[in-house]
Amino acid sequence: MDDITGLAALARRYWGKRDTKLILPTNSSLSVTLDQDHLRSTTTSRCDPSFEKDRLWLNGKEEEIKPGGRLAVCIEELRRLRKEVEKKADEPKISDLHLHICSYNNFPTAAGLASSASGFAALVSSVAALYKLPATPSQLSLISRQGSGSACRSLFGGFVAWEMGEKSDGTDSFAVEVAPQDHWPEMHALICVVSDDKKGTSSTSGMQRTVETSALLQHRIKHVVPQRMADIKKAILAKDFDTFAKITMQDSNQFHAVALDTDPPIFYMNDVSRSIIALIVELNRASVAAGGKIKAAYTYDAGPNAVIYAPEGNLKEIINLVVTYFPQADAFKDPFKMFAAGQEEPGKLPLPAGFNEAVAKKFDVGSVKGLIHTRVGDGPRVLGDSEALLDASGMPKTLA
Numbered sequence: 210m211d212d213i214t215g216l217a218a219l220a221r222r223y224w225g226k227r228d229t230k231l232i233l234p235t236n237s238s239l240s241v242t243l244d245q246d247h248l249r250s251t252t253t254s255r256c257d258p259s260f261e262k263d264r265l266w267l268n269g270k271e272e273e274i275k276p277g278g279r280l281a282v283c284i285e286e287l288r289r290l291r292k293e294v295e296k297k298a299d300e301p302k303i304s305d306l307h308l309h310i311c312s313y314n315n316f317p318t319a320a321g322l323a324s325s326a327s328g329f330a331a332l333v334s335s336v337a338a339l340y341k342l343p344a345t346p347s348q349l350s351l352i353s354r355q356g357s358g359s360a361c362r363s364l365f366g367g368f369v370a371w372e373m374g375e376k377s378d379g380t381d382s383f384a385v386e387v388a389p390q391d392h393w394p395e396m397h398a399l400i401c402v403v404s405d406d407k408k409g410t411s412s413t414s415g416m417q418r419t420v421e422t423s424a425l426l427q428h429r430i431k432h433v434v435p436q437r438m439a440d441i442k443k444a445i446l447a448k449d450f451d452t453f454a455k456i457t458m459q460d461s462n463q464f465h466a467v468a469l470d471t472d473p474p475i476f477y478m479n480d481v482s483r484s485i486i487a488l489i490v491e492l493n494r495a496s497v498a499a500g501g502k503i504k505a506a507y508t509y510d511a512g513p514n515a516v517i518y519a520p521e522g523n524l525k526e527i528i529n530l531v532v533t534y535f536p537q538a539d540a541f542k543d544p545f546k547m548f549a550a551g552q553e554e555p556g557k558l559p560l561p562a563g564f565n566e567a568v569a570k571k572f573d574v575g576s577v578k579g580l581i582h583t584r585v586g587d588g589p590r591v592l593g594d595s596e597a598l599l600d601a602s603g604m605p606k607t608l609a
């Protein structure tokens with residue numbers, strides 16, 4: 210038995226497949242894996258002769274494993290690799306046994322916060338560890354890719370590229386590390402949870418509609434992404450936040466433009482999302498006008514929730530700014546102790562010099578439901594037995 214914590218990653222734009230079965234993308238993409246101390250999928254997998262079929266429990270509820278579906282494909286691939294291990298070494302024949310898998314996400318599922326990325330990466334890592342597969346994260350990413358495209362990048366910590374590949378069998382479409390977590394640990398992120406509802410248009414169906422109907426997507430694939438991929442990798446290696454931020458914001462804008470260019474159009478951002486953009490744009494403008502640098506970058510996945518990237522030193526100012534415009538019902542959990550306890554309160558400190566307060570209106574409490582301060586994180590972790598989610602009989606502990 211093995212227990213693994215997976216992770217959440219937020220990404221630089223994979224949107225479109227050239228093969229929907231194998232999950233092969235129309236363009237390469239890049240993501241930053243976020244810290245599991247704050248956002249994670251925890252998965253336990255186990256196999257036993259007493260199990261009658263493969264079963265999965267997600268957030269306490271049993272999910273159907275559809276034959277030939279994405280999850281079944283991932284399990285099948287992992288079994289195939291285990292069989293190879295069993296053929297070569299004197300290892301117990303556990304590949305014939307059924308699996309029980311139990312997973313929890315500590316953040317909203319299917320709400321545009323990359324739960325499928327974190328979840329499938331954790332699942333593949335967990336079963337691979339149970340099966341003692343001698344596979345590299347890149348090799349495992351070939352499998353998690355078939356669970357959910359974005360999941361291939363989440364097998365690594367740090368800064369990760371998914372190279373789209375060219376082959377029709379998908380064997381060259383996998384993730385590679387661009388830089389590990391400790392290359393740029395000062396890269397922090399503030400997640401603004403605008404909505405934790407299940408989103409209206411899933412990424413899977415939304416991106417296919419875009420592929421079928423958007424002319425702008427074709428321009429993006431051919432003429433925009435290749436240069437941006439090269440530039441953002443260079444920026445990460447040079448720890449050049451200015452360039453990283455510009456590309457991140459441009460790419461988020463273009464992703465939402467291709468969503469809008471889809472027929473019928475897809476809107477993932479709302480008024481709150483757009484006001485957060487206005488705040489970050491103004492923060493950067495005021496800083497550059499005063500001879501400073503870009504302070505923060507916003508990015509939005511397939512939903513209204515913002516992720517604001519910034520060097521750690523800028524986070525206090527950014528949190529204060531966001532809370533000023535989006536007052537919070539609950540006190541800000543301050544995991545990095547940015548604010549002096551009992552003396553400073555987010556939303557009550559002065560705004561940066563030169564900041565034009567009229568760029569956005571001040572919203573009511575609850576417009577941004579919550580704020581999560583996190584940072585670049587590591588890859589999958591193996592946890593101890595005490596954190597196992599399945600009991601001795603292989604049933605979820607909370608349901609037993």
Ligand SMILES: Nc1ncnc2c1ncn2[C@@H]1O[C@H](COP(=O)(O)OP(=O)(O)OP(=O)(O)O)[C@@H](O)[C@H]1O
Nearest residue numbers: 250312318319320321322323324325328412510511
């Ligand atoms: N921990 C998990 N273990 C296994 N599968 C998971 C897990 N978490 C999520 N999933 C799968 O991913 C699905 C949600 O994926 P979906 O793409 O709709 O949303 P999302 O990943 O949160 O959003 P996005 O990818 O657009 O940011 C779930 O319905 C489930 O099938």
Ligand SMILES: C[C@@](O)(CCOP(=O)(O)OP(=O)(O)O)CC(=O)O
Nearest residue numbers: 220222223357358359412413510511
């Ligand atoms: C907006 C995105 O988060 C899209 C994620 O799409 P999914 O990986 O969820 O889609 P499927 O491959 O169909 O499962 C951008 C990204 O992760 O790069």
